Amino acid sequence: MxxxxxxxxxxxxxxxxxxxxxxxxxxxLYFHPLSSLPGPILWRAFQFPYLSSLLSGRLPYAIQSLHSQYGPVVRVAPNELSFIDPDAWKDIYSRKEFRRPPQWGSRPPGTEVHNLISAPVAEHTRFRRALAPAFSSQAVKAQEPLITSYVDTLIQKLRMKVEGQSNETVVDFVSWINFTTFDIISDLGWGTSFRGLEHQEYHPWITVILQFKAILIGSSIGYYPLLNALVPYVTPKSALAGLNLVFGMARENVQARLKMQTERPDVMSFMEKGDLTEEEIVSNSTVLIVAGSETLTTALVGTMHHLLENSDKLERLVKEVRGVFENEKDIDGQTTTKMTYLTAVLQEGMRLCPPIPDNLHREVPAPGAIIAGIWLPGGTAVGVPCYSMFRSDENFERAGEFIPERWLEGEGFVGDKKDVFHPFGVGPSGCMGQPLAWVEMRMILARLLWNFDFKIPEGRKLGRWTDQDILWAWDKVPLNVGICLAARRKLEMLH
CATH class of the missing domain: 1.20.5 (Single alpha-helices involved in coiled-coils or other helix-helix interfaces)
Structure with a gap:
């Protein structure tokens, strides 16, 4: 029996x-509250197609294709919607109660405190209150000498590569920009840099922290509660060792910086005055260092990639940079704000290569809300995918082309919906570091073009930017560029 x-x-x-x-x-497909909204049948029926595309690194490309087929709102998973309707920015991101879904705001294993990404509303507000003053225009102006010192080092190291060379020197633009942005933000955040420019190699901490696919795997498992409960027991020892390296080094650097008797106007000087515990400073400073480096690297590398593809745009920008300044020392955070074409080039670079191309996930709070004219129940995951929004033919004329002129008055493109362009996000969770980011981007690109000529290396082809995978951030392949001293720099060297 x-x-x-x-x-x-x-x-x-x-x-x-x-x-x-x-x-x-x-x-x-037939009874879910979102069943009436459009999307491919398998994506509406199961979570797996979305996660498979996510982990393959092709999700933003797939979602752009879905928007082209189904329109401004697409059901990309049983309980998730993607919007490229301009109203979605305000409807989703202007409200504090719209927080990240649990899968996208979890803390790493063994981490007890929250940070800006994982924090509930009250703690998030407290964190921003403590951190926002560090990125004010006044604070960034005080930080500019430190930024300038690293840009000086970048130029000096590249000069050493090219001086005395009869032909162009080939360098990986991705690595050099990454060394620079990580050195700047780690010094601002921890009072010490990774010394990437000095050693011209990645610090082990950076190598670990840039493993974005591991983060995506963790977020994907979060969709399945039973599997998620097993994560602490099945996480490989190597992964835990990486986490220990990341947070161990962060803790050591924070403690060393807090012991300094200094008046440096860095980010830490504001964090230590805020209502944060030491562990909260460790967690939030780690987030800021990643956000303040990898995103800027994407913006600058993506911009250079498209300048190399469009030699007429590169020539126009070079003429502006070298025509405005007689002396390199005059290139600073303030003077570069007046360079309209430089700003337009960077805007267009971020439009085609947004630093965060994937969906900026949020969850509709109970009891529900209206997004872009559609009522949605609480618990629905929603978001705006920057890659799709910025490349939509509904929002920009000739959307797939690199045309910086669209950002200039009197150059046409009056039909472009420029109000949809928010590469740093908007609202209570928008990037606080925009003033710092713009100073770095303008100074680095202007100084590089004042000193050097850039081109596609002889005998090589430039790959397509969109051949790269997107694993939350762009999984950037090396961008090998031919570089030599600009004509004026060669004359200076002779004299």
């Missing part, structure tokens, strides 16, 4: 395994 009961139970178990997906698909 026991054997018969066991057999029946086993049969019932396997039958349930067969019919559960079918039942789930029927519910998601």
């Amino acid at each position: 026991t054997d018969i009961t066991f057999t029946k139970g086993l049969v019932a178990f396997f039958v349930s395994l067969i019919f559960y997906p079918i039942t789930l698909a029927i519910y998601n």
